Amino acid sequence: MKHFVRKLINSALDRAKNNGDLELSVMPEIVVEKPKEEKFGDFSTSLAMGLAKSERRKPYEVAEILSSHLQSSEENIASVKIAGPGFLNLTMKPIFFLERLVKVAEQGDQYGSSNAGQGKKVLLEFVSANPTGPLHVGHGRGAAVGDMLGRLLDKAGYDVSTEYYINDVGNQMNTLGRSTWARYLELQGKVNEFSADYYQGDYIKDIARDIINKHGNEFLNKTEDQVLPFFREYALGSVLDGIKKDLSDFDVSFDRWFSEKNLYDQKLVDTSVSWLRQEKHVYDKDGAVWLKSSKFNDEKDRVLIKQSGEKTYFCSDIAYHKNKIDRGFEWIVDLWGADHHGYVPRMKSALKAMGYDESVFKVMLIQFVSLKRGGEKVSMSTRSGEFETLADVIKDVGLDATRFFFLMRSSDTHLDFDLELAKKESADNPVFYIQYAHARICSIFRKATENGIKLLDSADIDLSPLKNEEEFIMIKKILTFGETIEKSAELLEVHRIAFYLQDLVGTFHRYYSRNRIVSDDHALSSARLFLMNCLRITIRNGLSVMGVSAPDRM
RNA sequence: GCCCUCGUAGCUCAUCUGGAUAGAGCACCAGAUUCCUAAUCUGGGGGUAACAGGUUCGAGUCCUGUCGAGGGCACCA
Numbered sequence: 267m268k269h270f271v272r273k274l275i276n277s278a279l280d281r282a283k284n285n286g287d288l289e290l291s292v293m294p295e296i297v298v299e300k301p302k303e304e305k306f307g308d309f310s311t312s313l314a315m316g317l318a319k320s321e322r323r324k325p326y327e328v329a330e331i332l333s334s335h336l337q338s339s340e341e342n343i344a345s346v347k348i349a350g351p352g353f354l355n356l357t358m359k360p361i362f363f364l365e366r367l368v369k370v371a372e373q374g375d376q377y378g379s380s381n382a383g384q385g386k387k388v389l390l391e392f393v394s395a396n397p398t399g400p401l402h403v404g405h406g407r408g409a410a411v412g413d414m415l416g417r418l419l420d421k422a423g424y425d426v427s428t429e430y431y432i433n434d435v436g437n438q439m440n441t442l443g444r445s446t447w448a449r450y451l452e453l454q455g456k457v458n459e460f461s462a463d464y465y466q467g468d469y470i471k472d473i474a475r476d477i478i479n480k481h482g483n484e485f486l487n488k489t490e491d492q493v494l495p496f497f498r499e500y501a502l503g504s505v506l507d508g509i510k511k512d513l514s515d516f517d518v519s520f521d522r523w524f525s526e527k528n529l530y531d532q533k534l535v536d537t538s539v540s541w542l543r544q545e546k547h548v549y550d551k552d553g554a555v556w557l558k559s560s561k562f563n564d565e566k567d568r569v570l571i572k573q574s575g576e577k578t579y580f581c582s583d584i585a586y587h588k589n590k591i592d593r594g595f596e597w598i599v600d601l602w603g604a605d606h607h608g609y610v611p612r613m614k615s616a617l618k619a620m621g622y623d624e625s626v627f628k629v630m631l632i633q634f635v636s637l638k639r640g641g642e643k644v645s646m647s648t649r650s651g652e653f654e655t656l657a658d659v660i661k662d663v664g665l666d667a668t669r670f671f672f673l674m675r676s677s678d679t680h681l682d683f684d685l686e687l688a689k690k691e692s693a694d695n696p697v698f699y700i701q702y703a704h705a706r707i708c709s710i711f712r713k714a715t716e717n718g719i720k721l722l723d724s725a726d727i728d729l730s731p732l733k734n735e736e737e738f739i740m741i742k743k744i745l746t747f748g749e750t751i752e753k754s755a756e757l758l759e760v761h762r763i764a765f766y767l768q769d770l771v772g773t774f775h776r777y778y779s780r781n782r783i784v785s786d787d788h789a790l791s792s793a794r795l796f797l798m799n800c801l802r803i804t805i806r807n808g809l810s811v812m813g814v815s816a817p818d819r820m
Numbered sequence: 821g822c823c824c825u826c827g828u829a830g831c832u833c834a835u836c837u838g839g840a841u842a843g844a845g846c847a848c849c850a851g852a853u854u855c856c857u858a859a860u861c862u863g864g865g866g867g868u869a870a871c872a873g874g875u876u877c878g879a880g881u882c883c884u885g886u887c888g889a890g891g892g893c894a895c896c897a
Binding site for chain 2: 299300301302303306310312315318325349350351352353396398433435436437438552553554555556565566568569570571572573574576578579580583604605606607608609610611631633634636674675676678679680681682695696698699701702703705706707708709710711712713714716717746749750753757761762765768769772775776778779780782783784785819820
């Protein structure tokens with residue numbers, strides 16, 4: 267809708283220029299907004315104020331010139347008014363909105379989709395939790411946000427792939443293996459000390475028990491060195507299966523699970539290090555290999571290969587991100603926990619060292635979830651074993667409510683997730699407000715069928731009986747769905763959809779309480795039913811982008 | 821100590837990247853159902869946007885400083 271208005275203004279500018287009314291040495295960017303207040307019309311632009319300086323005229327005069335050129339040749343415009351210091355307020359004729367509403371029904375499931383992203387190849391990497399334990403609530407936020415971003419970018423016309431990076435290399439894998447080995451011995455009645463550094467959670471016992479069931483005591487009299495590879499691999503596989511199940515229960519799927527170990531096996535890490543060496547971006551010092559990251563805006567140089575000969579996590583991460591770009595992705599979006607923010611300049615410096623443009627890489631920092639239980643903070647450390655798993659929360663609060671809870675806030679602010687509150691308030695959760703609207707509309711359709719009123723095709727419908735002001739408020743809101751999707755995708759801000767839906771559905775609930783859709787007036791009923799269908803499509807498409815269900819009955 | 825993110829109603833958060841009188845939900849108070857789902861609707865109180873400066877036609881939004889919260893400053897991942 268805004269695109270159309272922007273075009274109108276653009277052509278008015280052209281006419282003003284051709285007429286010599288305005289100089290327009292530089293064509294300004296046209297910003298079209300929806301005024302906060304209904305009385306200011308349907309669209310507004312502060313263009314005249316922006317132009318005033320370069321035109322060396324008063325904002326009001328510029329607004330007057332624009333106004334005259336806008337009004338002269340557009341049949342969709344009902345009025346153009348100048349307000350305040352020079353706002354141009356446009357009011358459109360009803361037909362403008364009704365014509366567009368008809369298209370909503372035609373597009374159905376596709377309504378809100380666009381090619382704004384122009385098929386740009388995007389790689390979304392998210393969750394990527396270390397495979398050392400089940401996913402907790404904090405991971406859930408990343409999962410929900412990442413999954414929704416995938417759906418959102420797809421709908422907005424980007425070519426999206428999603429990926430989970432498995433950190434299956436490093437000391438943590440040995441710790442995982444040793445923890446399992448220790449539990450194994452313990453369960454076999456062999457006394458041993460369970461180190462405080464080991465993973466404390468009960469899931470380790472479950473894995474150990476599983477090993478006993480399958481392999482009995484065959485490892486009992488062996489040394490740690492002999493058994494560690496087996497325990498490490500077994501525990502990794504088991505934890506990873508658990509993570510995959512948790513995510514699939516959360517309705518989150520990945521196009522690819524990318525193993526860090528695989529990077530090493532394919533020599534990709536070695537390749538990128540030698541390439542960097544060739545380009546003279548690395549040097550040797552104190553027996554270690556360093557990247558000259560300080561030359562690329564990082565605060566200091568970083569170690570790639572330790573004295574011990576082991577490669578750092580950073581080192582393989584460089585290879586991983588290089589690989590992402592090599593696979594042809596034009597936009598690399600990583601969702602990281604907020605605690606990794608110090609790592610951002612480091613990664614950016616590495617990409618710059620490799621000669622890539624900084625703009626291809628974007629990190630979204632997902633702020634922490636403070637888990638609370640009745641106002642008291644709950645500690646969430648995998649190692650200590652004190653954490654609420656994502657699976658538990660979904661079980662308690664429900665899939666839809668859990669997803670919605672994570673998605674209704676801007677992801678760069680802290681999120682307080684009070685378990686007691688979430689459980690207790692589940693009936694008041696805004697997700698039900700939205701789902702209820704959908705169920706109500708479905709109920710209207712059941713009633714309409716009873717009364718023999720059919721939903722008409724776009725081609726046959728006569729929307730002229732829609733005259734109510736509340737109807738137009740709703741229609742206008744429905745029609746901003748597409749631009750909400752586009753904006754949300756472009757800014758990678760998922761919460762906008764949740765707010766949009768709450769707002770949209772609010773207009774419906776108010777309308778519903780004051781108006782009957784199915785009545786004796788056949789023409790009016792048909793028109794209203796058609797509107798309800800468009801509304802239902804919008805709600806359904808909005809919820810679907812969030813990965814939340816749209817029930818027919820509640 | 822240095823760096824990053826944040827600070828908006830009692831609580832949880834919006835405010836369309838600088839626009840018009842800062843808005844929702846929860847909680848609290850008072851009301852609404854002979855009729856398509858009351859998980860709904862109507863009305864009410866509640867604000868120095870942490871604080872102090874600056875930039876301009878115009879600032880919650882941009883800049884500087886102060887205070888407060890969280891996080892980061894490894895040859896860990």
